[in-house]
Amino acid sequence: MTFRTIPFAVAVALMASSSFAQTSNTTPATADAARDALAKKEGEGDQSALLKQTLTAVDKQYTLIRRGGFQLTYDLSYSYVGEERIVTDIANGNATLFNIENNNSHTVTNTFSADYGVLDNLTANVTLPLLSRYADTAARSGMSNSIGDLGFGARWQPFEARRDQPGLTLTGNVRLPTGRSPFKIIAGSGEATGSGVGAVTAGLNVNKIVDPVALFGSLNFTAYTPAKDLWQINGSRILTRVQPGTTFGFGMGFAYALSYGISTTVSFQEAISAGSKLRFADGLEAKTHMQTSGILNLGLGYRVSPKTTINFSVGIGVTPDSPNLVVGMNLPLSF
Template identity: 60%
Template sequence: MKIHKLLGLIAAALVLPAYAQQESSSAASDAPGTAAAREALKQKEGDTDQTTLLKQTLTAVDKQYSLIKRGKIQATYDLNYTYIGQEKINANFSDGTLTLFNIENDSSHAITNTLSLDYGLRDNLTGSFSLPLVSKYSESPTSSGLSHSLGDIGIGARFQPWEAHRGKPSTTFTANLRLPTGRSPFKVDPNQSLATGSGVATLTGGLNVNHIVDPVALFGSFNVSYSTAAKHLSQRRDGNLVLNRVDPGASIGFGLGFAYALSYGISTSVSIQETISRGTKLHFDNGSVYRTKTQTAGVLSLGLGYRVSPKTTLNFTAGIGLTADSPNFSLGMSMPLSF
């Protein structure tokens, strides 16, 4: 009996180390496979997520929402088409009798190519510069023309005073200066050439707020604009009147909207923007002063973002005018440029 117990103990002593070695070897062989699987499931640097896509969509909807790191440069190409069409009734009464009545159709098509450069002055302060090239075609019963020229150059800055935290709204203050480098509408002959600029310098200050609640981003904006006067003019209007000075009215604007990430590569956005501009004063050489009516421009924008690569997202927008003072229709495309 003692011999059988002794043989059993010897067998156990020989088998257990081998079994333990086999289990250790099996665990060691499984560990790398498990680690590899876990590593494959992790998000890699450069991979996109819905939050990143939503931020890029916000940038495309309105570049005032984005900031870049200090010392970094970012370039963007924008292509925009705008159509404005209107019908005017031309009537003339003489001694209480209608002597002239006709409906005139005016239309204007404008294509704007804009190159924008952003530079990170600080992590929370970004400077911007935009250079637009404008091609415009206009047609009316009395005249038609085609013009290609530089538009109004823009210089701006975006400042984020408070650090952005996940799950909380982000606030950005903006300032933009538009310089009258394009062809002024107060200096060209409307029967011979078309304006490609506003003719006045405009300073705009604003506030933008956005809040990302994955997969939705909510955003809103408010801004105030002031334009300098156009002086020393000599533009003939309505026969004998000569325009000497133009004092544009101040304007306020506000907007709101949302962006929705359908997937890691596709996002959509819907926004509405309204601008209310006070009437402009027109001064003529005979001392007369006229003021235009207050204008209200409202636009509904629909957007689509398509991510073609980890660093490139194409964004397309379609705008529909909601008021008589708005462009009838617009199309736009925005594309980041890599150097």
């Protein structure tokens, strides 16, 4: 049973109308009329149902869909990365060729995801991103439009969800390098739209609803396949193999239902990646530094129908290895 609080203005109006009714000797409102006034309007659900929908829209990894159910989701995101890079060449203890380069990258991603309920506690999904990327650097500038990396995944809920207990979900994802590899791009031929390597991710997600707030958190681990048989000119050397380092990620946040139609979310995500191993044609091997990417996300959800909630989000990078800005829109459609 859901209890609703009478707004202060409504309470004042009710007291005023009651006083007027007593002074004018009119018939007071009946109990049935009071119940009708406080009853939920058509299409409204309880807070728990709304928060579950909010979790689904904010991050589809937290909740599942029923057996035989089908859901199509469209995500639109824009990200911007801007940096100033100092280029130097140190020889014999002296810095030469000092220069400052401005590098800017704009990426628009259209992602189509399809989810299918294999069982009530098992959901399979496939994800297809379409990318448009524009880069402007000192060396080159150009734009590319192509598909990104195709993804397949599954979410499994080992224990039955209960109202007073946290919900636990195990996730697994496989990403295929179907986009344009950054290790095979020739100068002047466009920008990369994929990672260039395959990846396998295993994760654990937890959520708990404490009306009117839903708390959620996640842990994940990603391993990558190497990019082999390369022949990319990199400065004065030729790159032949890349082995990306493993990545550990975590996230946490909360969703708050302001009303039956509006919800807000605040979350933080961080990914820590080990250095990548590089091999060149002349036998030289090198390793890059560890990278840390952290993003603070602010979201707003608007419920346009009992089955559809449009979500808008803004992400702000809080570490040097993060995008400066990420703006997104999420539109889930259930069938």
